[in-house]
Amino acid sequence: MRKSNWTILAVLAVAAGFFLWLWYYLGFNFVDDPLDLVLAVAWWAMVVALAVGIHAAESKRRRRVRTTYLAPDVLFNSEAGFVNLGAFEEGTTLADALEYTLAGLKYTFDRKDPSSDALGATGEPVGAAGPEAVDGDVASSEGPAEVRPQGPVRFERIVRTDKFDKDDAEKWEGEVVDVKTRRAVPFKGKEELSELLAAQPI
DSSP states (O other), X not given: OOHHHHHHHHHHHHHHHHHHHHHHHTTGGGSOOTHHHHHHHHHHHHHHHHHHHHHHHHHHHHHHHHOEEXXXXXXXXXXXXXXXXXXXXXXXXXXXXXXXXXXXXXXXXXXOOSSTXXXXXXXXXXXHHSSXXXXXXXXXXXXXXXXXXXXEEOOOEEEEEEEOOTTOGGGOXXXXXXXXXXXXXXXXXXXXXXXXXXXXXX
16 A cells, blocks of 8 residues: 555554553543443444555555556556557567556556546546547657657557556456457456467567
8 A cells, every 4th residue: 555545544543542541541441331342343443444445445546557558559557658669679569568567657646648638537548438539749758668659549458457466477467458349358367468469569
């Protein structure tokens, strides 16, 4: 999880310890009241629920960040921006390029847009939601694999990644969605993903 999420959990844990100390300091532990147990259980249930909720929300956000849109000669990721597939070494496959891109993600809250007006109501590139073209007039950032696309970019496939471990490609899980047919095919491991993407050199 992000540092801010751990900070929230740490504050809740410290607050729980402080209230427990205050309870004994004020002598409430000598009062025989069934409400004591109810309050304690309710408090810890709230702490656990918040922890689970934060973890679930962060996992969902990271999944969205890992979502990548594929077009001929280029891919787009909301954090990495446009990545020029032609900048990779000869023989590199689409799966290799995707792995390289995902491994470099920092999961920040900064998002790059395909263009200033190319985002639909869902926050996804227009070209990823249908056959419409996306204008690729985006400023290039530093890095040899980033590119300023010339002309419109038509996304053909979407790769949604549920699980990713940069140290173990076999733990890579998700689905590949065809933009035209909207057909989603799940995959487990880089090998299956390579097969779905035809594993053709880029």
